[in-house]
Amino acid sequence: GENVEQHPSTLSVQEGDSAVIKCTYSDSASNYFPWYKQELGKRPQLIIDIRSNVGEKKDQRIAVTLNKTAKHFSLHITETQPEDSAVYFCATNQGGGADGLTFGKGTHLIIQP
Amino acid sequence: NAGVTQTPKFRVLKTGQSMTLLCAQDMNHEYMYWYRQDPGMGLRLIHYSVGEGTTAKGEVPDGYNVSRLKKQNFLLGLESAAPSQTSVYFCASSTGGGFDQPQHFGDGTRLSIL
Numbered sequence: 246g247e248n249v250e251q252h253p254s255t256l257s258v259q260e261g262d263s264a265v266i267k268c269t270y271s272d273s274a275s276n277y278f279p280w281y282k283q284e285l286g287k288r289p290q291l292i293i294d295i296r297s298n299v300g301e302k303k304d305q306r307i308a309v310t311l312n313k314t315a316k317h318f319s320l321h322i323t324e325t326q327p328e329d330s331a332v333y334f335c336a337t338n339q340g341g342g343a344d345g346l347t348f349g350k351g352t353h354l355i356i357q358p
Numbered sequence: 359n360a361g362v363t364q365t366p367k368f369r370v371l372k373t374g375q376s377m378t379l380l381c382a383q384d385m386n387h388e389y390m391y392w393y394r395q396d397p398g399m400g401l402r403l404i405h406y407s408v409g410e411g412t413t414a415k416g417e418v419p420d421g422y423n424v425s426r427l428k429k430q431n432f433l434l435g436l437e438s439a440a441p442s443q444t445s446v447y448f449c450a451s452s453t454g455g456g457f458d459q460p461q462h463f464g465d466g467t468r469l470s471i472l
Contacts, residue, residue, distance in 0.1 A: 277458035288463040334400060338457040345416055345457055350400040
């Protein structure tokens, strides 16, 4: 089935610096790429998503880039703040949408004061 | 507007017992999903439904059954619980038309099997 590799598993950055999390996927039919943020003990919450007809999308301090040729997409967080500390998951739809979403294993982002 | 509601929030079972987890959504969504989340494994799809009366297997369906008798409800059943099913279970829903729509998650059910 579809594999989604997410790196790094843990990322520690100084407050105010930028953070980048990368994911690679294997199915060329994938066309939807969401990112979720999950705080400890809470539900995953969608923070940004991108579809295959777009190469980049921004929402304030958060951006996602997609390279369909190389089959990878990345989450960029600028001017990091303490409230950005959480686990972030990438995901993509298998078979272009036949079998739901496949998630990466998550990145624990730690913002150092 | 409650969104996606899961009951119960916590449960402890003994090996071999059965139980049903309930997911309810009030957003008139067509698609509903059950995931399990284990440490270091991310979220894995158990079963999903693309409409009332339909269900399909996900990545890890063994040991679970589901039913979607009403559009707003999606039930996950464990017929004979095993310690390997200790996990946090999340329900999600999305609008129809394909698996390229945002999924909205409930707060989760933390299940322990002794």
